Amino acid sequence: MKVKLWGVRGSIPTTGPETEYYGGNTSCVTVSHDDYVLVLDGGTGIRQLSGSYYPSGKRIDVLLTHLHLDHIQGLGFFSPLFDASKEIHIWGPASSSHSLFSRLSRYLSPPLFPVLLRDLPCKLHLHEIGNSYFEAGPFQIQSNYIIHPGPTVGFRITGKHAAFTFIPDHEPALGDKGMIKEKKWVSGYDLAEGVDVLLHDGQYIREEYLPRKGWGHSCIDDSCLFASLAEVKKIILTHHDPSHSDAFLNNMLDAFKKGAGNIPPVALAKECMEIDLS
Amino acid sequence: MAAYEIEIILNRQLADCLSIPVFITDTAGNLIFYNEPAEQVLGKRFEETGEMPVEEWSTIFKPLDDDGNPLAPEELPLVKTLKEEFPYHKSFRIESLKGVTQNISVTSYPIISRSGKFIGAVAIFWKVKDK
Numbered sequence: 001m002k003v004k005l006w007g008v009r010g011s012i013p014t015t016g017p018e019t020e021y022y023g024g025n026t027s028c029v030t031v032s033h034d035d036y037v038l039v040l041d042g043g044t045g046i047r048q049l050s051g052s053y054y055p056s057g058k059r060i061d062v063l064l065t066h067l068h069l070d071h072i073q074g075l076g077f078f079s080p081l082f083d084a085s086k087e088i089h090i091w092g093p094a095s096s097s098h099s100l101f102s103r104l105s106r107y108l109s110p111p112l113f114p115v116l117l118r119d120l121p122c123k124l125h126l127h128e129i130g131n132s133y134f135e136a137g138p139f140q141i142q143s144n145y146i147i148h149p150g151p152t153v154g155f156r157i158t159g160k161h162a163a164f165t166f167i168p169d170h171e172p173a174l175g176d177k178g179m180i181k182e183k184k185w186v187s188g189y190d191l192a193e194g195v196d197v198l199l200h201d202g203q204y205i206r207e208e209y210l211p212r213k214g215w216g217h218s219c220i221d222d223s224c225l226f227a228s229l230a231e232v233k234k235i236i237l238t239h240h241d242p243s244h245s246d247a248f249l250n251n252m253l254d255a256f257k258k259g260a261g262n263i264p265p266v267a268l269a270k271e272c273m274e275i276d277l278s
Numbered sequence: 279m280a281a282y283e284i285e286i287i288l289n290r291q292l293a294d295c296l297s298i299p300v301f302i303t304d305t306a307g308n309l310i311f312y313n314e315p316a317e318q319v320l321g322k323r324f325e326e327t328g329e330m331p332v333e334e335w336s337t338i339f340k341p342l343d344d345d346g347n348p349l350a351p352e353e354l355p356l357v358k359t360l361k362e363e364f365p366y367h368k369s370f371r372i373e374s375l376k377g378v379t380q381n382i383s384v385t386s387y388p389i390i391s392r393s394g395k396f397i398g399a400v401a402i403f404w405k406v407k408d409k
Binding site: 188 | 282284290394
């Protein structure tokens, strides 16, 4: 199992020298095994899956955590969707009121996009998921609804030798008293329990988080507390705030590590970072 | 360990913020959480008791009608909600194990998850003035 990060920025793409090191593309990750490629989220990072990174297999599964724009904005620029030889399966969280097709079509239709979802040349299959188990290629996948505005899931992907969890948008500390420190009362706990690598929302520092409580994201303190409770082996913080420069992120992590107690190893997600879990 | 569904967790987070007694049960009526104001009704602290089976917490206070006669369980809002997966409301009296009575109103509602599944229930106790 190999994990590669193609977009680690939250909310809106950022460009410029100040964010060049960690990258400015929004959420997209691939998890691969041999020729099979699983795509997590369709943010602007997904556009880079072309050229030598064009998925060679006939079937591609795209797992969407939710349908906020920073997680689907790149879909219209994902080349395999325009390739008639490809069979694309898009898995996304079910809503209690509208179908996945209907909600994706809000973006993939005029006036926001010129091509209709139903007119895409590939063989497209949509799957609505919630608290679900399913298989995609060589991977077993568990999805669970997690705390974030609107229907949102996280994914636990289990391969032959390792497990990887992806929860890029998550606010487990929502509430008056912050995160409840009883495992069965923690949003996303089942997804993260004991995994080798957790790629998790770490958008804010504590001071930024408090006035933004309820927006659906985490400060790095809460992300690492979540990782500790779930006893993950390593946490990588993603969904970097668009206002955070490379220098800010470096200082943020350094300052946090100095004051942190006993937490799992922590790192910052960086565009094009590769994680080998073979 | 299986964590609770997100809709249950969010109900607890909400209950934690409220100044009115809130009880959360699973579909069988077992008490899985009660907030601080509810601790005054039960005379117990959640941190000390943890979850309580329905057989235990249903005996902590005795529901009575206006004439002081015991109310049948099937007349209680929460019991009806658990059975019919529908919200209910009723005013009645409760008598604690120490013999103290008070008038209350209870509003109960089912927790129906995003997938449409019945996963638990909430009962809110409103204290009302003595008649």
